[in-house]
Amino acid sequence: MSGQNPLLEVRHLRVEFPTRRGTLVALDDVSFTIAAGEVLGVVGESGAGKSMTGAAIIGLLEPPGRIAGGEIRLDGKRIDNLRYEDMRRIRGKDIGAIFQDPLTTLNPLYTVGRQLAETMTTHLPITPAEARKRAIGWLDLVGIPAAAQRIDSYPHEFSGGMRQRVVIALALCAEPRLIVADEPTTALDVSIQAQIIALLKSLAREKGTAMMLVTHDMGVIAETADRVAVMYAGRIAEIGPVRNVVKQASHPYTVGLMGSIPPLDRRVERLAQIDGAMPRLSAIPKGCAYNPRCPKSFARCAQDRPDLLPAGPTQAACWLYADGEGAKNV
Amino acid sequence: MFAFILSRVLQSLPVLFTVALISFAMFAYVGDPVAIMLGQDFTEAQRQALVKDLGLDQPFWVQFATFLGNAVQGEFGLSYRLSRPVADLIAERAPATLELALTAATLALLIGVPMGVYTGLYRNSWLSRFFLTFSLVGVSLPTFLIGILLILVFAVWLGVLPSFGRGDTVKIGWWSTGFLTWTGIKALILPSITLGLFQLTLIMRLVRAEMLEVLRVDYIKFARARGLPNRAVHFGHALKNTLVPVITIVGLQLGAIIAFAIVTETVFQWPGMGLLFIQSVNQADIPVMAAYLLLISALFVTINLIVDLLYYAVDPRLRIGRGQGAH
Numbered sequence: 282m283s284g285q286n287p288l289l290e291v292r293h294l295r296v297e298f299p300t301r302r303g304t305l306v307a308l309d310d311v312s313f314t315i316a317a318g319e320v321l322g323v324v325g326e327s328g329a330g331k332s333m334t335g336a337a338i339i340g341l342l343e344p345p346g347r348i349a350g351g352e353i354r355l356d357g358k359r360i361d362n363l364r365y366e367d368m369r370r371i372r373g374k375d376i377g378a379i380f381q382d383p384l385t386t387l388n389p390l391y392t393v394g395r396q397l398a399e400t401m402t403t404h405l406p407i408t409p410a411e412a413r414k415r416a417i418g419w420l421d422l423v424g425i426p427a428a429a430q431r432i433d434s435y436p437h438e439f440s441g442g443m444r445q446r447v448v449i450a451l452a453l454c455a456e457p458r459l460i461v462a463d464e465p466t467t468a469l470d471v472s473i474q475a476q477i478i479a480l481l482k483s484l485a486r487e488k489g490t491a492m493m494l495v496t497h498d499m500g501v502i503a504e505t506a507d508r509v510a511v512m513y514a515g516r517i518a519e520i521g522p523v524r525n526v527v528k529q530a531s532h533p534y535t536v537g538l539m540g541s542i543p544p545l546d547r548r549v550e551r552l553a554q555i556d557g558a559m560p561r562l563s564a565i566p567k568g569c570a571y572n573p574r575c576p577k578s579f580a581r582c583a584q585d586r587p588d589l590l591p592a593g594p595t596q597a598a599c600w601l602y603a604d605g606e607g608a609k610n611v
Numbered sequence: 612m613f614a615f616i617l618s619r620v621l622q623s624l625p626v627l628f629t630v631a632l633i634s635f636a637m638f639a640y641v642g643d644p645v646a647i648m649l650g651q652d653f654t655e656a657q658r659q660a661l662v663k664d665l666g667l668d669q670p671f672w673v674q675f676a677t678f679l680g681n682a683v684q685g686e687f688g689l690s691y692r693l694s695r696p697v698a699d700l701i702a703e704r705a706p707a708t709l710e711l712a713l714t715a716a717t718l719a720l721l722i723g724v725p726m727g728v729y730t731g732l733y734r735n736s737w738l739s740r741f742f743l744t745f746s747l748v749g750v751s752l753p754t755f756l757i758g759i760l761l762i763l764v765f766a767v768w769l770g771v772l773p774s775f776g777r778g779d780t781v782k783i784g785w786w787s788t789g790f791l792t793w794t795g796i797k798a799l800i801l802p803s804i805t806l807g808l809f810q811l812t813l814i815m816r817l818v819r820a821e822m823l824e825v826l827r828v829d830y831i832k833f834a835r836a837r838g839l840p841n842r843a844v845h846f847g848h849a850l851k852n853t854l855v856p857v858i859t860i861v862g863l864q865l866g867a868i869i870a871f872a873i874v875t876e877t878v879f880q881w882p883g884m885g886l887l888f889i890q891s892v893n894q895a896d897i898p899v900m901a902a903y904l905l906l907i908s909a910l911f912v913t914i915n916l917i918v919d920l921l922y923y924a925v926d927p928r929l930r931i932g933r934g935q936g937a938h
Contacts, residue, residue: 373838385829435927
């Protein structure tokens with residue numbers, strides 16, 4: 282394994298949904314990388330393709346959705362075209378996943394200890410007794426009090442926040458190098474969200490686990506991510522270091538998105554918003570998908586589709602940066 | 612646990628009482644056993660004697676109380692038709708019906724559940740489509756027709772299986788079993804298929820629908836995301852979560868199989884309780900009919916109790932409030 286390769290490399294990923302009324306393109310030309318130990322935040326409105334990207338990476342797209350183009354590489358090895366059984370061995374072992382709603386992610390009929398042990402014995406060469414011991418260790422690590430007693434509890438005996446801790450333990454217990462966390466705090470109380478994010482962050486750092494953190498919560502991203510990708514209508518609008526994207530966004534959509542976070546330090550008459558709505562997959566406009574809503578759009582935006590172009594410290598899919606210098610002429 | 616069972620048994624007493632009352636009341640006004648027992652030629656004195664002998668000159672409530680008091684002691688009186696104790700008649704016939712029902716239910720479960728899982732998992736394969744079409748036949752064809760068709764094919768045309776009766780039986784205590792002889796087993800095949808086919812297709816369709824439902828659920832997706840092998844996902848996680856509704860239906864159907872084996876037993880002249888019941892109906896043999904109905908309702912009550920206990924075994928969420936729920 283060479284140190285040259287990023288841990289995860291997604292190139293020109295295209296996901297299609299064949300429907301009776303034609304093929305919908307859910308993801309189009311999505312490219313990004315995640316380095317070992319890095320946290321990439323993925324933000325965007327509902328339906329922008331954030332979760333779809335995560336599902337494509339772990340190889341669990343809902344049929345009839347399918348990868349129609351591009352490639353996904355883990356450690357330089359393609360994983361998007363593996364047979365089900367080969368991909369299964371990677372899931373959980375190399376790529377862990379955390380889902381949105383901890384109330385529905387755990388099987389209600391099995392104890393948390395059994396679910397943890399089952400995951401570990403599937404991927405690691407350990408005995409059931411050893412797995413049980415480690416399961417207690419993991420519950421302890423994710424902050425379940427009295428782990429040794431709670432290991433034989435069923436999911437319904439835990440609160441939502443505690444269940445998400447169990448889910449995190451399940452995602453991490455086979456020590457994967459990448460975690461795909463799909464809105465891990467959306468279903469939780471605000472007071473619990475911060476705890477869960479802090480836990481994820483510290484565990485990822487401790488274990489050197491890279492993370493793709495899908496969320497629509499900019500606060501979570503700003504706090505946790507190293508880099509951030511902004512998605513819009515199945516494409517990446519802007520990607521770059523989190524500080525630059527949050528503070529000095531280049532793409533007009535990112536600017537609008539950041540501008541619509543209400544400021545806490547002063548009163549505002551009206552909350553800022555982006556006019557209009559994200560187009561449906563069946564009606565993505567020609568050219569830049571954002572152009573009908575974009576305050577800065579010009580003729581070219583409605584004609585050609587921009588690729589990611591260097592825009593200062595970030596990359597933005599926007600014709601404003603077509604001069605190739607990456608200078609900010611906003 | 613014991614308190615739970617006890618409370619359920621107590622709850623079932625009013626049910627049994629009501630069934631006893633209704634069945635007894637219904638039969639008290641259906642047909643005249645005296646006329647049937649006496650035949651064509653009789654004197655008024657003979658009639659009077661028989662009425663008195665049977666206790667039919669007593670008021671309805673007295674008759675019912677007597678019936679109930681005897682029933683509690685396992686005493687259901689004499690059959691009007693055969694002049695033998697009803698309890699003996701039923702004990703004699705019960706093994707035949709129970710063995711038939713058990714075979715049919717086992718068949719339905721052992722074939723229906725795997726077929727349901729298969730059609731749920733591979734719902735677009737041609738085999739699944741075949742199973743589904745086949746299940747329509749099972750659901751829509753009436754039992755007697757299936758029985759007659761099977762007799763036509765296997766007994767008349769092919770001549771490989773008997774068309775009626777139980778074959779040779781072996782006595783174990785008071786229980787007579789057909790499982791231990793070759794002819795007994797051969798005789799079981801057609802009736803148990805006839806009786807079990809509807810249940811089989813019902814179970815298959817139920818399991819399929821439940822599997823389709825469960826496979827979409829988050830914890831199944833998460834089980835896949837954890838990289839668990841398909842077998843563990845499908846059987847350990849998905850199938851187990853379909854069990855509660857399946858147990859409910861199977862339980863009720865098992866009751867139905869035993870209670871309504873009447874048609875199958877008639878078609879195959881199977882010497883079970885159903886045939887006994889039909890013959891008793893023809894002759895207005897009230898003690899037998901009342902005892903039979905009471906027995907069947909007791910059976911349903913028992914099955915329901917077992918189903919409830921199985922719920923607790925399968926789903927830990929139902930166990931809260933029994934000293935185990937933590938917060």
